Amino acid sequence: MSSIGNGGNTKEQFINHVMALPVFDTHTHLVGDRLSARDFWEIAHYFWLFRELQAGGYPADAEKLPEEERIAAFLNAYKETRSTLMNWTFTAIMRELYRIEIKDAESIREAIAAVKRSSTDEGWAQQTADRLNIRRFVVNHPEHAVFEGMREHAVLIPRIDGAIGKWVDRVAQSADPAGEFLGVRSEISQLLGSYGAAGLPGVMTTLPAYETSAHIRYTISDSSTRDEIMMELLHAVCAASEQNGLLVQLFLGVERSWCGTAFPVNDTERILKLTALFEKYSCSFELVLASELNNLDAVQAAWNFPNVHIGGMWWFNFRASTYRDSMQYRLEALPASKSSVIVSDARCMEWSFGKIMLVKKLAAEFLWERLESGWIDEETALHTARQWLFESASKRYAMKEKHLTAKG
Incomplete structure (x- = not known):
């Protein structure tokens, strides 16, 4: 068994060390009063695994099948998808x-009974998080932030993409677009001011495809396009964020307008068109990407602009291959404090556990390979792991004491 580094740790010891480090899960869909899966099928039908199971022959309406037929169909699809990443995660x-x-069918019935038991265990969610030292979670809806049975509530970073869409509609459909825009800009200032006053770290938004660029300023009028209105609203969001000390999380790379399902888009100008925002406003930005070819663009943005940081892998970017490539980009170009690697996107604590186990393993193996080949030493490898997994996010979100108060 190979050993290397100042401490002479073996690969197994190094990986175990990384696996024990604290974690900040920076994007989840967890709901505070139902953190754990309510039944086995909530775990088995998690979107990412479900897509892979469907590719393996699992019916889209499996929940309508009688229980034994459903178990048989799941087992067949599970075996068919043994090589896939989400199958590995579910198995873990x-x-x-x-x-x-x-x-076999009997083991699935055992799992059904086991999840039923855990769903009634008030301490299960915290115990599950503790197994991987997952200390904090981010949610995007205020009503989800009170984490029952947990030592800490979630960190709330409100999402405003729904509001942005409505604001664009109001301006575009108004008989007085210029006047309506001024009203919306005032609303944005007031809303983000309230977030700053509440001690929240920032705001999060997804963005659709856009033909405009932030370096061109637009005067809103009857002839303004929706893209021009949206870009000017982004300027307003960034200005209000700067004024209130808020982070702006940009989730990029998913399109929903081409068909009935979300699809990744590797737009070579997606980040380029936003760089004028990074340059003009002093607020921090965090880029979370769903498209593989934009990973290097994000690193270039974080390298060029001190206030730009990179978040974890989202949607179609959550692949072992893209993680390894992205970690290499980040390691060789950026201080570790500019980057986080954890985005579980989980809807129950069990999937947060599974996906974080996977990312920790990938990070540990990647850093060991860099260590073993002589590019970094053990101290640097562990410093990088600590920053990527927890410390960079904790600092970036500038969490204020009142926001960290544990549940009484």
């Missing part, structure tokens, strides 16, 4: 949390 969830190996 069953193995690590429930000590169950999915191999």
Whole structure:
């Protein structure tokens, strides 16, 4: 077994060290009063695994099947997708949390009973998080932020993409677009002012495809396009964020307008068109990407602009291959404090556990390879892991004491 580094740790010791480090899950869909899966099928039908199972022959309406037929269909699709990443993650969830190996119908029935038991355990969510030292979670809706049965509430970073869409509609449909825009800009200032006063770290938004660029300023009028209105609203959001000390999280790379489902788009100008925002406003930005070819663009933006940081991998970017490439880009170009690597996108604590186990393993293996080949030493490798997994996000979100108050 190979050993290397100042401490002479073996690969197994190094990986175990990384696996024990604290984690900040920077984007989830967790709901505070139902953190754990309510039944086995909530875990088995998690979107990412479900897509892979469907590719393996699992019916889209499996929930309508009688239980035994559903179990048989799931088992067949599970075996068919043994090589896929989400199959690996689901298998790890069953193995690590429930000590169950999915191999036949009886093992699925055992899993159904085990998840039913855990769903009634008030301490299960915290115990699950503790197994991987997951200390903090981010949610985007105020009503989801009170985490029942947990030592800490979630960190709230409100999402405003729904509001942006409505603001664009109001301006575009108004008989007086210029006047309506001024009204909306005032609303943005007041809304983000309230977030700053509440001690929230920032705001989050997704963005659709846009033909405009932030370096061109537009005077809103009857002839303004929706893209021009949206870009000017982004300027207003950034100005208000700067004024109130807020972070702006930009989730980029998913399109929903071409068909009935979301799809990744590797737009070579997606980040380029936003760079004037990074240059003009002193607020911090965090880029979270869903498209593989934009990973290097994000690193270039973070390299060029001190206030730009990179978040974890989102949607179609959550692949072992893209993680490895992105980690290499980040390691060689950026201080570790400019980057976070955890975005579980989970809807239950079990999937936060499974996806974070995967990312921790990938990060540990990647850093060990860099260590073993002589590019970094052990101290640098562990410093990088700590920043990527927890410390950079904790600092970036500038969490104020009142926002960190644990549940009484």
